[in-house]
Structure formats: structure tokens, C-alpha cells
Amino acid sequence: MHELTVTQNVLDIAIEHARQGGATRITRINLVIGEMSSIIDDSVQFYFDFISKGTMAEGAELQFRRIPAQFRCSECGQMFTPEGDDYRCPRCAGLGIVTDVGSEFYVESIEVD
Numbered sequence: 302m303h304e305l306t307v308t309q310n311v312l313d314i315a316i317e318h319a320r321q322g323g324a325t326r327i328t329r330i331n332l333v334i335g336e337m338s339s340i341i342d343d344s345v346q347f348y349f350d351f352i353s354k355g356t357m358a359e360g361a362e363l364q365f366r367r368i369p370a371q372f373r374c375s376e377c378g379q380m381f382t383p384e385g386d387d388y389r390c391p392r393c394a395g396l397g398i399v400t401d402v403g404s405e406f407y408v409e410s411i412e413v414d
């Protein structure tokens with residue numbers, strides 16, 4: 302139930318931000334998800350609808366922005382986004398290593414009433 306935990310975090314963060322801004326209702330939450338993260342959009346929305354009931358975020362729409370994965374070349378250090386299943390460096394053909402870029406999951410912004 303990985304998604305349930307992260308969705309609870311999203312809800313907590315959104316409510317905290319909304320309260321700080323003096324808002325009473327959250328209408329939309331903009332999320333960033335890295336391509337490499339194991340988060341599934343549909344699950345997050347599903348859990349969100351469930352756990353946000355009775356909160357100021359009830360009925361809020363979740364908006365997902367996907368970030369492409371980035372690899373770093375083990376030979377020359379070049380950062381690149383792999384094309385399909387080819388994980389080799391476009392500059393020197395060295396082997397690409399997975400980086401943190403593409404495994405993000407965070408709240409980018411919220412929209413409130």
C-alpha cells in the first residue's frame with residue numbers, strides 16, 4: 302500500500318499549505334511524478350478521493366506532471382534521457398546509471414478558494 306502512504310502525505314501537505322494561506326477549500330493539487338517512480342496516478346487519485354472525504358480537500362482534482370528519467374554516463378558524466386531501451390550515453394556510448402532525476406514525487410503547488 303505504497304500509494305496510500307504517499308497520498309496521505311500529499312493530503313497533509315496540501316492542507317497545511319492551504320491553512321497557512323488562509324484558504325478554506327482546496328480545488329486542485331498539482332503533483333510531480335518522476336517517470337522512474339513506482340507511483341501509479343490512478344491509485345493516488347483513488348486513495349485521495351477516499352481519505353480526503355470530510356476535509357477541506359474533498360473533491361479536489363489531482364493534476365500529475367511526469368518528469369522524464371535522467372541517466373548519467375558512467376564514462377563521461379553526461380546526463381541524458383534514454384531513448385526507449387537504449388541506456389547508453391549519446392555522446393560516448395558509455396553505460397548510463399540511474400539518477401534521482403525521474404524518481405521524484407512531490408506537491409508542486411495547490412489551488413484554493
Ligand SMILES: [Zn+2]
Pocket residue numbers: 374375376377378379390391392393394395
Ligand atoms: Zn558518456
